[in-house]
Amino acid sequence: MQPATGPTLFGIDVIFVATALSAIATFAVLVAIYAATTVRDPMAKRMKALNDRREQLKAGIVASTSKRRKKISNRNEATDWVRSLLGSLKMLQDEQVEKAQKKLMQAGIRSKDLAFVVIFARFVLPLTIGTFVIVGIYVLDWFPEWGAFKKYALAAGTLVGCYKAPDLWLKNKITKRTAAIRKGLPDALDLLVICAEAGLTVDAAFGRVARELGKAYPELGDEFALTSIELGFLTDRRQAFENLANRIDLESIRGVVTTMIQTEKYGTPLASALRVLSAEFRHERMMRAEEKAARLPAIMTVPLILFILPTLFIVILGPAACSITDSFINRQ
Structure with missing residues (x-):
């Protein structure tokens, strides 16, 4: 005895899809409730750090506890190693370091030592990820059906993207932070x-x-x-x-x-x-705000055509399509 099946649309069980969407919506509602009931003060941690720093400046202390001294010492050792490596490779320029430090400050990152990490990432990411992709394309033959131009474009794009990734990450953080401050x-x-x-x-x-x-x-x-x-x-x-x-x-x-x-x-x-x-x-x-509102109709045209109109057609024509499909199945 075959189990009873519900209405289908293009071979897809409508009841199963509706159940899955209901489960996703319920999960989203629970996440929203949890996020709304567990709101934290965004300034509490920042103000605590600033107040601690102010007290240390008043007392003339650079590091108040041995744990903090150890943390700063370990961080300085890692930074010194990166700095010495970049210096040995003749990759450090004062102007470049100052520019990276300024971008870190604008992104809300107070540690100036991370400027050497950003410069180091520009060197390491293309060397590791780029080499991995080039070996996969030209040695392991990942995409045999691709032509020479596509393979070259993928390899070159990977190298350029890996080199620009730290700058793009910093630029994204600066843009978001600047927009929040401007508001x-x-x-x-x-x-x-x-x-x-x-x-x-x-x-x-x-x-x-x-x-x-x-x-x-x-x-x-x-x-x-x-x-x-x-x-x-x-x-x-x-x-x-x-x-x-x-x-x-x-x-x-x-x-x-x-x-x-x-x-x-x-x-x-x-x-x-x-x-x-x-x-x-x-x-x-x-x-x-008025400029964004004026651009809204043009921006909403593409989502309206791609997402809203097909959904509207499915809602309107879906029951009729299910009825027609069931009628044909019963006749057969």
């Missing part, structure tokens, strides 16, 4: 205006804004908290503002830094200057 900058300037009008000093105002905006914009809160610490410890306050501009690849931040330096130098009113900048940045944010 919260008008609100941060508004809070700076309120703090300045309330009589707070510049470093206290930066610290207050970092605490208030840390949960909504953790990247911006992290940078403002670090600037507040540098304003309290550096002898040249101008250097603290310039460090902020170097750590963020954003023209708006450079404008804010220029304004802060001028107010520090000439004693001009800080609140009025920041209020003008805040209004300008908020207007720019609204213009970017």
Whole structure:
């Protein structure tokens, strides 16, 4: 006795597909509930690290515990080995190292020693992965049906991609971080205006804004908290503002830094200057939103044709197709 089968569409059991999709949707709902109920403060860990660093600077301690000393020592040994290897291969240039360190700062990575790792990755990845692909293509004959041009294109693309992979990774992190900072900058300037009008000093105002905006914009809160610490410890306050501009690849931040330096130098009113900048940045944010909204119909055309219309046709014509298929099967 054959088991009863449900309706089919193009040879696919509709009930089985619906059950599988229901299971996937249920799993997605459970994951969303778990993510919503276990939200963590994104600034808690960052603020703890910054506060620990501030306490160490106050005490004049470079490494507070033996565990941290051991960790820093091991990291320095690995970095020294990479640096010596690159130096022996004549691959280190001061300009190249400074550029990599600046990109790491803009990506939110504080360790400057990782610049040597990035340079080392540009050398190692093409040498290992590229050699593996070339051996597989020309020695092991992975794609025998391919022509000479396709094989050369794959080998060359692998070498170029492996060489550019560290830079692309850094560029992606910088782009995401810059977009997050740009989004919260008008609100941060508004809070700076309120703090300045309330009589707070510049470093206290930066610290207050970092605490208030840390949960909504953790990247911006992290940078403002670090600037507040540098304003309290550096002898040249101008250097603290310039460090902020170097750590963020954003023209708006450079404008804010220029304004802060001028107010520090000439004693001009800080609140009025920041209020003008805040209004300008908020207007720019609204213009970017309007630009994205204007591009939306053109962007949605392809997903509409590829995904929404076929699904709509299946929902409308699916029951009729199942009925017609069952009628033909019963006649036979």
